[in-house]
Amino acid sequence: SQTIHQWPATLVQPVGSPLSLECTVEGTSNPNLYWYRQAAGRGLQLLFYSVGIGQISSEVPQNLSASRPQDRQFILSSKKLLLSDSGFYLCAWSEGVGTYEKLFFGSGTQLSVL
Amino acid sequence: AQTVTQSQPEMSVQEAETVTLSCTYDTSESDYYLFWYKQPPSRQMILVIRQEAYKQQNATENRFSVNFQKAAKSFSLKISDSQLGDAAMYFCAYRSAANGNKLVFGAGTILRVKS
Numbered sequence: 001s002q003t004i005h006q007w008p009a010t011l012v013q014p015v016g017s018p019l020s021l022e023c024t025v026e027g028t029s030n031p032n033l034y035w036y037r038q039a040a041g042r043g044l045q046l047l048f049y050s051v052g053i054g055q056i057s058s059e060v061p062q063n064l065s066a067s068r069p070q071d072r073q074f075i076l077s078s079k080k081l082l083l084s085d086s087g088f089y090l091c092a093w094s095e096g097v098g099t100y101e102k103l104f105f106g107s108g109t110q111l112s113v114l
Numbered sequence: 115a116q117t118v119t120q121s122q123p124e125m126s127v128q129e130a131e132t133v134t135l136s137c138t139y140d141t142s143e144s145d146y147y148l149f150w151y152k153q154p155p156s157r158q159m160i161l162v163i164r165q166e167a168y169k170q171q172n173a174t175e176n177r178f179s180v181n182f183q184k185a186a187k188s189f190s191l192k193i194s195d196s197q198l199g200d201a202a203m204y205f206c207a208y209r210s211a212a213n214g215n216k217l218v219f220g221a222g223t224i225l226r227v228k229s
Binding site for chain 1: 118120149156157158159160161164205214215216217218219220221222
């Protein structure tokens, strides 16, 4: 069966420090991968998605970047964190094609930038 | 651009009773999918139910059912026989091929279940 791992679960970082959040998927190949952010009390905002190794699409201009060095690995990064980067970050994967795909989420990372 | 609106920031229901969560969306597409996701205190997102826009029949999953009104662009979730474990944040979401198959989420509705 497929599983998705996301770490760390919580992270407290000072403003200006770098960031690296990692997400890996097991039990499937060539998944679509996504990074979402959930601000406190709000819905999810899609940040990045990837349909294959090295293929990254950015949804909103921001202080963050994403990379996909391996088929089932998706990394969210920042060189210098801002206070506004605080939030709950969710990695997700999907299978299938077209509009039939279902989205499966990781357990999330709560990032606090102080 | 497609948007999803959940007009109820918070709802309460008595255990064993029924509650309906509202969702409206805006799109010019005819082929799309609608979803309800549940986010319990653990923060994990769990797919509750899915509706294909081309299907007239409302989707059901055990105690969860939807009222899909395509012309009105409305997609409400009905939870019957509410249980304490249903307490969570519920998100309505939309996806279409024209939108690159990306999920667009509403702001969410907090559901509280009273014993």
